[in-house]
Amino acid sequence: MESFDGQALSWELRDGAVELALHRAPCNEIGSLSLDELEKFVQALDDLQDDAHTLIIYSELKAGFCAGADLRELYRRSQELERNEAAQCVRDYLERIHRALNAIDASPLTTIAAVHGVTFGGGFELALVCDLIIADKMARFCFPELRLGLIPGFGGIPRLKRDLGNAIVRDLLLTGRSFNATRLQQVGLVSQVVGEGESLRVARATAAQLGKFDRSTAIAAKKFIKPIPYEELQREIDLFCELFSQPAVEAGLRKFVESEDALPYLP
Amino acid sequence: MAIHKQTLDEVLDLASAHFKVPREKLTPDDDFFKTLGIDSLQALDLLTRLENHFRIELPDYELQGVSDFRTLADRIQARL
Numbered sequence: 001m002e003s004f005d006g007q008a009l010s011w012e013l014r015d016g017a018v019e020l021a022l023h024r025a026p027c028n029e030i031g032s033l034s035l036d037e038l039e040k041f042v043q044a045l046d047d048l049q050d051d052a053h054t055l056i057i058y059s060e061l062k063a064g065f066c067a068g069a070d071l072r073e074l075y076r077r078s079q080e081l082e083r084n085e086a087a088q089c090v091r092d093y094l095e096r097i098h099r100a101l102n103a104i105d106a107s108p109l110t111t112i113a114a115v116h117g118v119t120f121g122g123g124f125e126l127a128l129v130c131d132l133i134i135a136d137k138m139a140r141f142c143f144p145e146l147r148l149g150l151i152p153g154f155g156g157i158p159r160l161k162r163d164l165g166n167a168i169v170r171d172l173l174l175t176g177r178s179f180n181a182t183r184l185q186q187v188g189l190v191s192q193v194v195g196e197g198e199s200l201r202v203a204r205a206t207a208a209q210l211g212k213f214d215r216s217t218a219i220a221a222k223k224f225i226k227p228i229p230y231e232e233l234q235r236e237i238d239l240f241c242e243l244f245s246q247p248a249v250e251a252g253l254r255k256f257v258e259s260e261d262a263l264p265y266l267p
Numbered sequence: 268m269a270i271h272k273q274t275l276d277e278v279l280d281l282a283s284a285h286f287k288v289p290r291e292k293l294t295p296d297d298d299f300f301k302t303l304g305i306d307s308l309q310a311l312d313l314l315t316r317l318e319n320h321f322r323i324e325l326p327d328y329e330l331q332g333v334s335d336f337r338t339l340a341d342r343i344q345a346r347l
Contacts, residue, residue, distance in 0.1 A: 063308065117312075118308070118311070137315075137319055138312065138315050138316070138319075140311055140314075140315055175326070175328065176328075177326045177327050177328055178311065178314075178327050179324075180315050180318050180319065180324070182318075182319065183324055
């Protein structure tokens with residue numbers, strides 16, 4: 001399927017780059033609908049990669065790239081189910097999202113996250129899957145999960161550890177504070193910081209450069225420099241599920257769901 | 268003290284320009300959430316603009332409970 005126009009995301013092939021656009025308001029929260037469409041995209045990627053060299057993931061929404069998991073849906077579902085069923089439901093959801101993100105991480109395409117605005121939690125984890133992060137200077141990154149009594153669950157911890165040093169990994173995870181793009185470029189996570197509204201344009205220019213190289217060499221280089229920490233990723237799922245059954249999580253999620261604040265997980 | 272006044276002026280100028288509120292309507296002790304009519308998402312935007320402008324890092328937990336321009340400028344000053 002060369003193009004798709006869904007409710008949460010769309011994709012098309014353009015000048016050798018597959019462009020995956022996120023557009024589920026308010027800020028691309030990843031719930032069951034987004035996950036269904038993301039799985040559809042991963043299936044289509046097998047065919048798309050025959051005609052492409054690059055994958056660009058970006059958001060069409062002003063608020064930002066992605067605010068992470070749809071916590072309202074997660075809370076609602078956990079309330080509807082018995083405790084054991086809810087735990088299994090969360091595990092199934094995480095296993096599915098990990099399969100999708102691992103497939104993008106391992107894709108033979110060179111992958112670029114073109115981010116702006118809110119890039120939080122699962123949205124940050126989606127960016128971490130990509131080979132390059134090109135960030136608008138107004139992009140803001142954060143792992144707020146500890147405020148809810150949880151850890152990041154979409155593969156964020158193993159991928160942060162893969163890409164960065166201890167000081168920044170622990171700061172991101174343990175303080176839950178947000179970081180700007182310049183700081184994350186200084187520590188080696190963001191490849192390029194660009195002007196406001198320029199991240200997609202720069203990602204396309206970068207894709208044009210990537211298209212000049214021999215594909216099999218680019219694939220071999222990526223495989224060599226970017227191992228996927230499968231074992232740790234699985235351990236992250238186990239730990240998330242263990243924590244999810246703690247009473248603090250329900251209280252944290254309830255507080256989040258009942259808040260009318262635009263960003264209830266900030267201090 | 269003069270340096271602090273400069274910091275405060277720059278904070279007020281930046282807030283006025285970005286949120287399109289006349290500069291003369293902003294005073295140091297204003298609650299910026301109310302005066303600028305912003306929510307936490309826009310406050311995050313303001314924080315990023317201030318960090319970029321002053322070339323500093325301002326952890327959001329240091330701004331917990333801060334809602335007036337003067338205290339905000341104090342926090343920035345402490346990082347300069």
